[in-house]
Amino acid sequence: MAEDLAIRKGNKSEQYRSIVPQIKSLLSGETDLVANLGNICAALKEQFGWFWVGFYLVKNDELVLSAFQGPVACTRIQKGKGVCGQAWEQEQTLIVENVNQFDGHIACSSKSQSEIVVPILRNGKFIGVLDVDSEHLAHFDEVDQLHLEQLLSLVDFSSL
Template identity: 60%
Template sequence: MAEDLVITRSADKEAQYLSLIPQIKALITGEEDQIANLANVAAALKEQFNWFWVGFYLVKGEELVLGPFQGPVACTRIKFGKGVCGASWQRNEVLVVPDVDQFPGHIACASASKSEIVLPLYKGAEVIGVLDVDSEYLGYFDDVDEKYLKEIVNLFNA
């Protein structure tokens, strides 16, 4: 059974990640259901950082299909290579987009989203989905987010 998260509201983003990651590990350890784990991770990230939108898209054929998320309603399906999520999947790399309106082919699921970070989610070497995080502020995500969000998505590939 899950315990309440200990939310650290410090000015230091790195300290927040360092507090949250062990809690996420404990939350998903021993639970084999991927959807349940993705749902709890999305909720933990949303609760800690209060981002505009945080969630997962899962690969189904040649599309990403909306998975567990926290935030306003979202695009349900994204084609391979389309938008930031589809591009991250296609390129097999993390994409940090300081201004989504400047990203060629950006899919505007919510007009309030201004910046985004997307990280591939793996099973072995295969991309099985992406973690998508949106902020309502321009230039919100940086190397600290990339470093620690990579650590979080890697928990699913352990």
Template identity: 60%
Template structure:
């Protein structure tokens, strides 16, 4: 079944509020994680035109590239390495206003300037992370973190 995304306008908060019920409808009843991750990456990229939106999934002792939208990306990230590996290790969301200032940042693309990474939890364990990059400095804030965590809760 084809799905249509209605791209919201207005403030960042209004755009997230418009997107949330659409994501809920899109994922409702779909049990396949990869399908849901792919659609969520596409919806976030379409709504906000982020530079890169994607998932890294936990496979044994590293994060492995999952569904994404944007330029090619790093394939594997060790626990504790870069922003994604650090968010996984510390089990917390991380907002990086300037990736050049983050110790150990993994530069998959030099066009990336700021980043937000949030752990994806399932049954009490982190099964992956949502990674979003912007080509602008200071792009992400608490509004993004709040609503992205709400979106992630739809997948749990």
């Protein structure tokens, strides 16, 4: 596939229906996990214009920053700390409409106003999260959750 994306306007579901097959094509035949995670972040950020999109992967009992798009970020997050650490502890997707009202939020940037964190589990093992931040309040919902969870199912994490 060419490295250009066809950015689609429209409602959120239409945008996902357009970008997910393009991401699937980008992943096809590529075995390097970091390259694939980087392209996922870039494609999502380009399509949706989110403030920050990135992955944290479990290493030595903490989440460690991996591929991302956006400003510099927190490098390490403990289990149970912040939205990412809570998603790890609960092993479920968390949608936060206002991060300033989330007890224990880790503010990597004061510009972030809402967040969705999608856990990555394979064969019953928690291996990381996809973390997405927006500069707008209440930006994420169940539509994002559904499509981001489906998108993560396309990624081969077997190298971890």
